[in-house]
Amino acid sequence: MRVGLLTGGGDVPGLNAAIRAVVKHGEGHYGHSIIGFRNGWKGVVDGQAEPLTRQHIRNMLPVGGTLLGTARYHPRVEDGSMDAVLATLEAERIEALICIGGDGTLHAASKVAEAGVRIVAIPKTIDNDVWGTDASIGFDTAVTVATEAVDRIHTTAESHNRVMIVEVMGRSAGWIAATAGIAGGAEIVLAPEQPFDIVKIAKFLKHRHRAHASFSIVVVAEGAVPAEGTEMSYTTAYGKFGEIVAGSIAERLKFEIEQRTGFDTRVTVLGHVQRGGTPTPTDRILGSRFGVAAIDAVTRGESNVMTALRGDKVELVPLPEIAGKVRYVPDELLDVARALA
Ligand code: F6P
Numbered sequence: 232m233r234v235g236l237l238t239g240g241g242d243v244p245g246l247n248a249a250i251r252a253v254v255k256h257g258e259g260h261y262g263h264s265i266i267g268f269r270n271g272w273k274g275v276v277d278g279q280a281e282p283l284t285r286q287h288i289r290n291m292l293p294v295g296g297t298l299l300g301t302a303r304y305h306p307r308v309e310d311g312s313m314d315a316v317l318a319t320l321e322a323e324r325i326e327a328l329i330c331i332g333g334d335g336t337l338h339a340a341s342k343v344a345e346a347g348v349r350i351v352a353i354p355k356t357i358d359n360d361v362w363g364t365d366a367s368i369g370f371d372t373a374v375t376v377a378t379e380a381v382d383r384i385h386t387t388a389e390s391h392n393r394v395m396i397v398e399v400m401g402r403s404a405g406w407i408a409a410t411a412g413i414a415g416g417a418e419i420v421l422a423p424e425q426p427f428d429i430v431k432i433a434k435f436l437k438h439r440h441r442a443h444a445s446f447s448i449v450v451v452a453e454g455a456v457p458a459e460g461t462e463m464s465y466t467t468a469y470g471k472f473g474e475i476v477a478g479s480i481a482e483r484l485k486f487e488i489e490q491r492t493g494f495d496t497r498v499t500v501l502g503h504v505q506r507g508g509t510p511t512p513t514d515r516i517l518g519s520r521f522g523v524a525a526i527d528a529v530t531r532g533e534s535n536v537m538t539a540l541r542g543d544k545v546e547l548v549p550l551p552e553i554a555g556k557v558r559y560v561p562d563e564l565l566d567v568a569r570a571l572a
Contacts, residue, residue: 243369252522381415
């Protein structure tokens with residue numbers, strides 16, 4: 232059987248573990264030919280295909296990134312790129328396609344499945360917000376990196392009697408903020424799920440610094456927002472492509488905290504450090520489990536499904552059920568962060 236494989240969207244540590252598992256189990260156990268597409272859906276549109284063998288995956292288990300490359304690109308019916316995808320898959324005689332991606336890649340995968348292609352998807356995102364699975368590849372490594380950063384920030388915060396704001400990734404959901412905040416012992420955790428009140432934050436910090444502490448750590452997800460009606464004088468400025476050119480949420484918080492409390496405040500934006508480098512054992516294991524499950528599913532003839540971690544089991548969930556939904560952080564986890572402030 233000829234099985235296509237692609238990685239799309241932002242890279243995460245653990246992708247190579249999944250690729251390795253697909254190739255090792257697919258070729259070694261079932262005798263399939265694995266065809267890798269470069270740079271996600273873009274490579275399918277452009278016909279950039281190459282056979283992947285066990286030689287390509289040698290020593291790749293601990294390596295971050297993706298050996299296939301990736302791109303933030305999705306095929307569309309309107310511009311003809313969906314037709315180009317179908318043409319390439321036919322030309323390459325692909326019988327099933329394994330797509331490793333986050334929300335955007337999986338949404339496109341479900342559209343390609345609707346066009347008659349046999350698709351099995353694997354969830355990955357450091358944001359951990361793919362619906363239908365308890366965990367996505369990459370999240371554990373990002374939390375590990377963010378927690379280490381918060382640990383390190385602690386000592387310098389204490390030495391200088393400062394408020395330190397650590398901005399982590401998480402556009403729609405605050406999984407990294409909540410978990411790294413709890414694990415790193417942050418005083419305040421701000422996530423997109425619960426808009427924050429700057430007046431309450433300033434009051435809390437003043438009280439804490441008056442009562443017993445001289446420093447504080449705030450962990451904020453990049454997608455956190457002020458509650459409606461709360462005044463934040465320093466606003467975000469967007470560029471012509473909608474990108475933030477000034478005033479990330481961490482910078483806005485710094486401005487407000489300094490204005491309202493007079494405390495010396497600093498910002499650390501962790502950014503892509505959270506996505507780079509070697510994957511944790513948990514992400515290597517998850518990538519390996521999903522890769523094996525995907526090849527097993529393809530071989531059984533399954534289609535339009537995604538591998539998912541449910542409790543301690545890997546199961547298959549229907550792709551159309553997950554596409555377009557966000558898995559938010561439950562209140563219980565955010566309550567723990569607040570309870571321990
Ligand atoms: O999609 C995951 C993510 O890491 C987000 O948390 C972040 O906002 C975004 O990717 C950054 O994307 P890019 O690498 O394209 O700048």
